[in-house]
Amino acid sequence: MSLLTPEPTDYILEKALAGERISAPEALRLYEEADFLRLASVARDLRRERLGDDVATYTMFRVVNYTNFCNVDCHFCSFMESYGSERGYVLDQDAVVEKMREAVEIGANQMFLQGGVFEELGLDYYTGIIRAVKERLGSQVHIRAFSPVELLSLEKTTGMPLAEVLGELKAAGMDSVPGAGAEILTDRMRRILSPKKSPVSEWVRVMETCHEEGLPGSANIVFGSEETRAEVIEHLEVVRSLQDRTGGFLSFIPWTFQQQTKKFKVRTVPAHEYLKVLAICRIFLDNIDHIETSLMVLGQGVGSLALHAGADDISSIVLEENVLRSYGLKSEQKAREFIADSGFRPAKRDFYYRLAEEPATASA
Numbered sequence: 591m592s593l594l595t596p597e598p599t600d601y602i603l604e605k606a607l608a609g610e611r612i613s614a615p616e617a618l619r620l621y622e623e624a625d626f627l628r629l630a631s632v633a634r635d636l637r638r639e640r641l642g643d644d645v646a647t648y649t650m651f652r653v654v655n656y657t658n659f660c661n662v663d664c665h666f667c668s669f670m671e672s673y674g675s676e677r678g679y680v681l682d683q684d685a686v687v688e689k690m691r692e693a694v695e696i697g698a699n700q701m702f703l704q705g706g707v708f709e710e711l712g713l714d715y716y717t718g719i720i721r722a723v724k725e726r727l728g729s730q731v732h733i734r735a736f737s738p739v740e741l742l743s744l745e746k747t748t749g750m751p752l753a754e755v756l757g758e759l760k761a762a763g764m765d766s767v768p769g770a771g772a773e774i775l776t777d778r779m780r781r782i783l784s785p786k787k788s789p790v791s792e793w794v795r796v797m798e799t800c801h802e803e804g805l806p807g808s809a810n811i812v813f814g815s816e817e818t819r820a821e822v823i824e825h826l827e828v829v830r831s832l833q834d835r836t837g838g839f840l841s842f843i844p845w846t847f848q849q850q851t852k853k854f855k856v857r858t859v860p861a862h863e864y865l866k867v868l869a870i871c872r873i874f875l876d877n878i879d880h881i882e883t884s885l886m887v888l889g890q891g892v893g894s895l896a897l898h899a900g901a902d903d904i905s906s907i908v909l910e911e912n913v914l915r916s917y918g919l920k921s922e923q924k925a926r927e928f929i930a931d932s933g934f935r936p937a938k939r940d941f942y943y944r945l946a947e948e949p950a951t952a953s954a
């Protein structure tokens with residue numbers, strides 16, 4: 591049975607502009623048939639209504655990949671090493687603290703702590719590195735840590751309920767969770783991309799428990815493989831309905847796969863399709879305030895257009911990233927120039943989207 595609805599796309603867009611929620615079949619019709627410029631214009635109007643229209647934000651964080659040992663073997667990963675590999679490593683507390691100290695010295699105040707699934711590391715290792723960062727660098731350093739697959743591994747190896755594991759991590763100083771590990775939230779696509787990862791229901795359970803335990807986060811989608819358009823919308827529906835229950839997602843980020851694997855098909859997502867999906871995210875996800883674009887995926891030209899198609903944030907200046915190759919901005923000044931050149935007033939924000947300053951003028 592086709593999911594397409596009979597309404598013309600203009601009717602659906604008018605409905606969104608009137609503040610009515612659009613359905614998944616309506617979002618699919620927009621993806622299939624809507625004119626890109628009309629979609630972008632409606633997405634920008636909705637962004638203007640919700641957040642204003644002249645400021646675009648950025649933040650700075652350091653990615654610290656504490657280990658590259660992993661037994662999950664996601665088909666898109668160019669980072670993991672099998673247990674026992676000579677190229678494998680595990681960072682100790684001093685190494686993690688030093689990496690974050692360098693980032694703090696150049697203006698970052700967030701750490702994104704993520705690694706492979708290495709079952710030999712006990713819960714004490716994780717709480718230890720979090721505590722060490724907070725004790726030595728200060729509690730103002732925001733620690734965003736661990737994707738669902740890592741948390742599920744900790745639940746298994748400790749034998750503790752997930753809420754208790756999260757309680758221990760939070761007591762050590764963990765502040766939030768990343769949006770990692772979602773890719774495409776359908777079980778068919780998970781079997782293609784990461785057959786050893788848990789099903790969608792487990793991803794939802796982990797994120798829901800994190801939010802219930804006071805650990806907010808973001809969500810993302812990574813598309814440009816064998817997924818259907820209906821599966822992209824199904825993914826957005828999973829996220830929207832979880833957000834209705836918890837309110838724990840601060841932002842949503844659409845990404846595309848990169849040509850770094852031969853284990854599944856990766857197609858080049860054209861700029862107009864990426865922007866279309868981003869605009870649909872703004873329109874469909876009426877319960878998530880912030881839509882981010884990442885310059886690491888399609889570059890600065892597309893990133894600039896994304897700010898005119900519903901995005902309000904350029905994600906972050908990422909100071910280390912091992913899983914994806916980087917096309918990101920390398921300095922805070924470059925981020926500010928990029929935003930100003932795109933026609934917006936740049937402002938630095940923290941994890942909670944609180945502005946660290948008065949937004950600059952568009953020429954800053």
Ligand code: SF4
Pocket residue numbers: 660661662663664667668669670705706707739913
């Ligand atoms: S993406 Fe993460 S979980 Fe998947 S193989 Fe790589 S390190 Fe492991």
